[in-house]
Amino acid sequence: MILLPSFLRNTCHYILSPQTKRKTFRLPFLDQTLKSISTFIQQSAYQHYTAASKGLLQATDSRIKLILLLFYIIVAGIIHNAWLQLALFAFLSGISVISRIRFGSLLQRSFIPAIFFGLLPMTPALFNWINPGVPVLEIIRLDKPVTFWIYHFPADISITAEGLNNVRNIFMKVLNSVLTTQIILHTTPFTRLIKAGKYIFIPDLILITLSLSFTFIFSFARTFSEMILSLKARWFTRSKNPAAHEILAGRMQTLFIKTWQRYEYTYWAMTARGFRGEIKPGYSPKMRMADYLVLLIALIPAGLIAWFNFN
Numbered sequence: 062m063i064l065l066p067s068f069l070r071n072t073c074h075y076i077l078s079p080q081t082k083r084k085t086f087r088l089p090f091l092d093q094t095l096k097s098i099s100t101f102i103q104q105s106a107y108q109h110y111t112a113a114s115k116g117l118l119q120a121t122d123s124r125i126k127l128i129l130l131l132f133y134i135i136v137a138g139i140i141h142n143a144w145l146q147l148a149l150f151a152f153l154s155g156i157s158v159i160s161r162i163r164f165g166s167l168l169q170r171s172f173i174p175a176i177f178f179g180l181l182p183m184t185p186a187l188f189n190w191i192n193p194g195v196p197v198l199e200i201i202r203l204d205k206p207v208t209f210w211i212y213h214f215p216a217d218i219s220i221t222a223e224g225l226n227n228v229r230n231i232f233m234k235v236l237n238s239v240l241t242t243q244i245i246l247h248t249t250p251f252t253r254l255i256k257a258g259k260y261i262f263i264p265d266l267i268l269i270t271l272s273l274s275f276t277f278i279f280s281f282a283r284t285f286s287e288m289i290l291s292l293k294a295r296w297f298t299r300s301k302n303p304a305a306h307e308i309l310a311g312r313m314q315t316l317f318i319k320t321w322q323r324y325e326y327t328y329w330a331m332t333a334r335g336f337r338g339e340i341k342p343g344y345s346p347k348m349r350m351a352d353y354l355v356l357l358i359a360l361i362p363a364g365l366i367a368w369f370n371f372n
């Protein structure tokens with residue numbers, strides 16, 4: 062006969078405090094921020110799974126894809142016509158669909174950086190104090206022109222057609238460059254990109270920096286997740302004790318210490334296996350005829366778009 066301890070045989074009636082009657086448990090603001098950043102980092106690095114699926118670019122040699130990445134970024138940078146930028150965007154979208162990449166997720170990951178780095182910084186260029194021209198929309202009317210530092214504000218502040226055209230071109234350049242990068246990252250494992258960079262004579266210092274940064278990001282995300290899970294397992298209510306604030310402040314320090322330790326262990330493991338600051342690509346299979354065919358098919362449309370831009 063197995064005897065259970067008394068605390069397992071007795072029925073306990075718990076009385077919830079006013080702070081714990083809520084149905085859903087909410088972490089403090091700082092911990093919500095940590096969890097959101099952790100989720101974002103992990104979701105941003107899921108191209109490893111899409112690169113393992115079957116598709117046009119997934120089956121293409123990584124050296125070909127790296128050449129296409131550089132070529133398309135150059136083409137997107139030299140095109141100054143909005144319609145040609147839209148044509149390039151449509152062609153890149155078609156490649157992503159053929160490669161079986163989730164188009165909605167791809168657009169989200171492309172539009173957000175394009176808005177932050179291509180649209181928002183160029184917003185002042187919409188107005189006539191930077192790009193004088195034909196007014197499209199009047200924003201405000203002043204009593205008289207104003208001069209501030211090196212800027213001269215006219216009495217009628219408005220958005221001009223020239224400003225719209227310039228901002229649109231910059232936004233499309235950034236969008237197509239980011240879209241090309243996302244397509245390559247979604248169809249190629251990061252380690253193969255580093256290996257392909259060695260074959261096209263990218264300096265080892267750049268490749269090592271990218272590789273170790275990639276390792277550090279994953280280590281950072283893993284440490285984030287472990288600390289968030291341990292927090293949820295120990296804190297069942299929101300604590301207003303001053304000790305809780307000390308824990309929140311100390312967690313940031315602990316986070317970076319643990320991440321740096323894992324980063325150091327990774328580097329020690331690399332040196333133990335013979336790493337001496339030089340990337341050795343090792344064996345790579347020869348490129349097939351299908352790889353050269355994909356390169357030709359991808360270069361011709363982009364080359365034609367660039368040719369129309371100068372003619």
